[in-house]
Amino acid sequence: MIIVFENIALMPIAAIFASAAFYFAVIKSRAPAILRILRGFAIALALTSAAGMSVTFREEKPKKTLAALIDVSDSMFLSARSGDICRYFKKNLKSLESVYRVELFTFAGALKSIRPSQIYSLEKSGPTDIKGALRELQEAFGSGIDGILLFSDGVQTAAETVSSSSRQRQNNTYGNIPVFALDVFTERGDVRDVSLADVKPPAFSFKGSRNELAMNVRSRGFNGLGAVVTLQMATGDGAAREYAQISSATLTLREGDNPLNLPFAAAKTGRIEYRVSVSTFAGETTRENNSKAFAIDVLRDKLRVLYLCGRPSYEYAFLRDFLKNDFGIELVTFVILRNPENVALVPDEELSLIPFPGADVLMNRLPDFDVVIFENFTFERFGIYSPHFEVLKKWVGDGGGFLMMGGENSFAGGGYARTPIVDMLPVTIGQQKEPEETGLFAPVTADGAEELLYGRDEDVRVRKNLPKLDWLQIMSPRAGAKVPIKHPWARTTSLEAAPVLALLDFRAGRTAALATNSTWRWRMGSADRVYETFWKNLLSWLASARDDTARNIIGPPQKAIIGEDVEFLVKKLSPAGRISATVAGPDGRRETLKESGNGGDYAAFAFAPKTSGRHTIEITESVSGAALRKSFKSFVAGPYWADESSNLEVDREFLGRLAQETGGLYVSADMAAAEGGLPSEEISKRLKSSPREAGRTSGEASTPTVFFAAVVLVILAELALRWKRYGLW
Structure with missing residues (x-):
């Protein structure tokens, strides 16, 4: 509704006359109320008519x-x-x-x-x-x-x-x-910037293998200047995180794109974080795109084992021969042939033996290995003390694997109850040497642990004719430890079956205690396959602490390109495991994948996504027909995605x-x-034409003529009422 006054100048005069009329005709009047109301209404209409008021009713158009x-x-x-x-x-x-x-x-x-x-x-x-x-x-x-x-x-x-x-x-x-x-x-003109674009790290790598990090150094406004590209590896966690340089390259910038392949080698296993950066220059629009961070799953191409043995034995001879002839294992072994207190009649430099570098190995070389084995090894005479074992304990807690084998210089007999590693062993040991059980025995496997010894071998004759082991150190398992193999009659102080093999998850790592050193007897005759299966399974379990959770599916990128192969590996929990893989597309349809390669501990798969959207990989690992675990990992497929931060x-x-x-x-x-x-x-x-109603506008609903007519009508109405009901004035 819109109200308009045309005679604004006359309003004061009209208001004075209207006020006087209202005073005498309404307030002072003794007429009945109905008549005074009609008079007041007539005076108001006369006032609005004199001011030239008009009222327009309008329906507004809706806003776009x-x-x-x-x-x-x-x-x-x-x-x-x-x-x-x-x-x-x-x-x-x-x-x-x-x-x-x-x-x-x-x-x-x-x-x-x-x-x-x-x-x-x-x-x-x-x-x-x-x-x-x-x-x-x-x-x-x-x-x-x-x-x-x-x-x-x-x-x-x-x-x-x-x-x-x-x-x-x-x-x-x-x-x-x-x-x-x-x-x-507000930006105008050319942008001056140096940035890293299209950084493409490998989906996964093997420890020690040579890799190339593909990237594009994009330059705008710095033609002809020299730039250094540096690759760093993260070390430490949280506030203690630092970056150590592992590779670098120098190039002369050309205007536009500068492709570069930067070589590097992965130094340790696990999910390793890296950062690549390029030199910054004065006058750049931003420096936020001069570096990029990424992570790579670094795997073992070989299982690296450090084997320390206190004296020559059949166990050492057979196990060393087996490990050094396995192409999937890299073995470093030390066996003590001469103790420091043994007197030699010739100078040390003329001996063919080398001094045992035990302290150096434990302090500086542990990151090079996946599993450390101690067999019948006494440490004190070789300058190994509590700080060295603290390093070993931390290494295991960070994901390493440790095995102690039985012998007169192992466990309590070797003085290990006084070292920090006593807390990480899967058996409890005291200051006194453990009791022993002599004689041959056939070990007993716990329910579900047969796979550890026999793999998929269903030959009952092999199981029945398995050579017996000889001699056992009797120890109690620690709380939380698993005992897959037990002695048939030897008992601990709590009357439990004495463990032959005990296993323990220690923080992020794993430890094992083998209470005998006679597994070499399984290498005899038809049981040779049992010996190989046992040691491969045990070492694989010890080494795979970092690999058996969310990272057992290795390699698919977070974003993949439609039509290009997506490659990934699956880390097996068991060497005997069989892997089946499916991928579900965004529409829910599933595709069964075939293995494209099998590297022993890993199964390889590849497929090319055909549609945009989220895809989910589902992995099932089974042993002897029974499902061992299921794993899932998702990624998004789409058209080619460019790196927008490099184009400003x-x-x-x-x-x-x-x-x-x-x-x-x-x-x-x-x-x-x-x-x-x-x-x-x-x-x-x-603007798009809207189907909504456009709106309409009416004309004037009241004008000065209309107001005047209304005044006349009101006055006539009053006269009629007075004549009919009350008489004249």
Whole structure:
């Protein structure tokens, strides 16, 4: 409703006469109430008529709805672009809301609705998918949106671009809602920057093997300058984390792309974090893209074993022969042939024996090994003390494997009750030497532990004719330890069956205690396969502490490219394990994968995703038909994803083509700086036609003539009432 007064100047005079009339005709009058009310109404109508008041009733048109899409991808935060957007809305949001209904969204990959106050606390949200954001908006709101205001630098992650050829708008890849690309950025001219792009580490590596880190050093404005690319490996955790350089290369920058392959070798196993960086220069737009971090699963190409034996024995001879002839094992062994107190009649340099470097091995060489074996080894005479065992204990706690084998100089007999490693052994030992059980015996396997000895061998004759072991140190298992092999009659002090083999998970590592040194007897005759199976299984279990949880599926990247092979390895829990693999696509369909290779402890698979979206790999490992474990790992497949942080230039050409193809408008910086923040006339021409009612406007419902007629009618009504009911004045 709109009220208009045409005779503003006459209103004071009219108000005076109206007040006098109201005083005498209404307040002072003794007429009945109904008559005084009619008189007051007539006076008010006369006043409004004299002032020329008119009343118009109008139904307003509904506002057009604009969706403001704000890009919060990585590239928007590497320069001042996000700040430019904040300043634009701070200046123009109220003006926009006075003309349009404005809905606010942020996007990088996914679309997110936000409140106006959240514009000023934007956070980056990963790579950009402009096409996906536009499609998601139109699918969610459809006809509820008349136009889209796009605040983006056009640096999109997906390689797909807007076609330069004209198409029918109904077939537009980017939808049929006009897009208005606003260039609100203060950047002008060429960007000066050096960045790392397309860093492609190997999906996995083997310890000690040579690798190449592929990358592209992108240069803008620094042609001819020298740059150093450095690769560092992380050491330590948390606040103690440091980076040690392991490789570097020098290159002369050319304008544009500078491909580089940087060689390096993985020094230790596990999931290792690396950082690659390139020199920084004065005048760069940002230095945030001069380095990138990544992680690689580093595997053992061979199982590395350190074997320390206190004296020659059959156990040492047979086990050393077996291990050194296994191509999957790298063995370093020391056997003590001459103790320090033994007197030699010739100088040490003329002896063919070398001094035992025990202290050096434990202090400096442990990271080179996966498993350490002590057999019948007394340490004190070789200069090994408590600090050396602290190092050994920490190494095991960080994921190493340790085995102590029986013998008169093992466990309590070797003085190990006085060392820090007593807490990590799977058996309890005291200061006194353990009792012994002599004589031959056939070990008893616990339920489910037969696989440890026999693998998949179903030959009952081998089991029945397995040679017996000889001699045992009697010890009690520690709380939490597993006892897969026991003595048939020997008992501990708590009357439990004495363990032949005890196993314990110690922090991130594993330990084992073998209470006999007579497994060499299994190497005889038809039991030779049992001996090999037992030792491979035991060493594999000790070495795989880091590999049997979430990292048993190794290699698929977080993002894969449609049509390109995705390769991954599966770490087996058991050498006898059989691996089956399936992959479920985004539509839920499953594909069974075939092994592309088998490396003993690892099974290799490869397949090429055909559709975009999340894929989930499911691995099942079974032994003798029984499922041993299931593992899952997911990744996302899509078109080629570029590294947007290495391209800092606003892609105005792309934004212009996008606006043109959708029937919208590229709003230049000058147009965006105009009053109201938008060229309203140009915008209105291009907004989508809305199916909503356009609105209508009525004419004047009251004019001065109408008011005068109403006054006359009221006066006549009063006269009629007085004549009929009350008589004349």
